[in-house]
Amino acid sequence: MSIAQNLEDIDKRICEAAEKSGRKRSDVLLLAVSKTIDIPRIKEAVALGCTQLGENRVQEIMAKYDEIPGVQWHLIGHLQTNKVKYIADKVKLIHSVDSLKLGKEISLRSGQAGRTMDVLVEVNMAGEESKSGVAPDEAEKLAKELGSLENICVKGLMTVAPYDPCPENNRIYFQKMKELFENIKSRNYANVDMQHLSMGMTNDYEVAVEEGADIVRIGTGIFGARDYGNKQ
Numbered sequence: 235m236s237i238a239q240n241l242e243d244i245d246k247r248i249c250e251a252a253e254k255s256g257r258k259r260s261d262v263l264l265l266a267v268s269k270t271i272d273i274p275r276i277k278e279a280v281a282l283g284c285t286q287l288g289e290n291r292v293q294e295i296m297a298k299y300d301e302i303p304g305v306q307w308h309l310i311g312h313l314q315t316n317k318v319k320y321i322a323d324k325v326k327l328i329h330s331v332d333s334l335k336l337g338k339e340i341s342l343r344s345g346q347a348g349r350t351m352d353v354l355v356e357v358n359m360a361g362e363e364s365k366s367g368v369a370p371d372e373a374e375k376l377a378k379e380l381g382s383l384e385n386i387c388v389k390g391l392m393t394v395a396p397y398d399p400c401p402e403n404n405r406i407y408f409q410k411m412k413e414l415f416e417n418i419k420s421r422n423y424a425n426v427d428m429q430h431l432s433m434g435m436t437n438d439y440e441v442a443v444e445e446g447a448d449i450v451r452i453g454t455g456i457f458g459a460r461d462y463g464n465k466q
């Protein structure tokens with residue numbers, strides 16, 4: 235299918251899932267995950283309305299940044315402390331903050347860039363060893379600590395659920411994320427402005443939206459299977 239057809243299909247599905255959770259299509263941001271995708275195909279998606287792009291590697295954002303104007307970039311993958319300086323002036327939202335050490339570097343570099351950085355706390359909800367993110371019971375403490383840093387605003391939570399051929403099996407993780415989100419929100423910590431719940435990928439975004447996601451991160455569903463000559 236073409237990118238246009240894929241987007242039409244995804245749009246319809248997000249709309250239906252949003253309605254099931256008492257919301258509208260416009261309450262959910264479709265973040266187009268453009269990692270490994272070449273510039274012409276990304277531009278095709280941008281022309282069709284995907285103006286917020288997610289990348290999981292700093293190098294890839296840097297390589298694409300000048301080539302694709304008029305969009306907003308989100309960093310969704312694991313971020314190394316020594317790479318923060320390259321993107322502090324480039325990204326709108328960092329989805330993958332899972333330590334205070336990383337937060338401190340983001341605060342420092344964002345201050346140098348004359349801005350505040352919006353971040354999400356990444357939670358490893360299923361406790362998978364291969365994945366980044368803090369344990370669910372550490373998320374509140376980290377959110378509070380990050381909020382105390384000068385140039386950071388915590389905007390919510392993010393998770394990467396396990397890959398499961400049956401997306402229903404991830405519903406429990408999305409429900410727990412929503413609970414955690416509401417709990418932290420109710421504390422009203424300084425600079426913790428809980429707005430976003432970034433969860434759901436190609437395989438499971440409908441379930442995630444039904445359970446309250448307001449940002450879904452979709453790559454394969456838009457662009458087709460990635461060509462992994464290089465690594466993810």
Ligand SMILES: *Cc1c(COP(=O)(O)O)cnc(C)c1O
Binds near residue numbers: 311451
């Ligand atoms: C690659 C990636 C996605 C998109 O995955 P698809 O299954 O292709 O939709 C979403 N989130 C993160 C963190 C990713 O690395």
